[in-house]
Amino acid sequence: MKKSLQKILIATSLTAAAVTSFVVISPTVVEAAGTTYSTLKKGHSTGLMYADTFVVTSGSAVTVSDLGWVTAVSTGSATVKGYSGGVLVWTWHFTVTN
Numbered sequence: 001m002k003k004s005l006q007k008i009l010i011a012t013s014l015t016a017a018a019v020t021s022f023v024v025i026s027p028t029v030v031e032a033a034g035t036t037y038s039t040l041k042k043g044h045s046t047g048l049m050y051a052d053t054f055v056v057t058s059g060s061a062v063t064v065s066d067l068g069w070v071t072a073v074s075t076g077s078a079t080v081k082g083y084s085g086g087v088l089v090w091t092w093h094f095t096v097t098n
Helices: 002-025
Strands: 034-041 045-047 053-058 062-064 069-072 076-084 087-097
Touching: 034 045, 034 069, 053 062, 062 076, 069 087
Parallel strands: 034 087
Antiparallel strands: 045 069, 053 076, 062 069, 076 087
């Protein structure tokens, strides 16, 4: 009886240690990228923040400079993604009107 109790205690301890180390190693917080929806008039500009690299990923209604200066060049829509250290941190969705 004493040996079975020892085996149960050892098995329980090993299981608890495995679960604890998994919880400690596993990420517990996931940070989501931000999103902004904006309307710009053709010919107008705005500055973007939160990132160090900016890329127009869809549409051709806007252009974006290396410093994050967005200019509305034609009517339509466009999406700009901002990255910081190679990680997506923000997405901007633009609608350009006359």
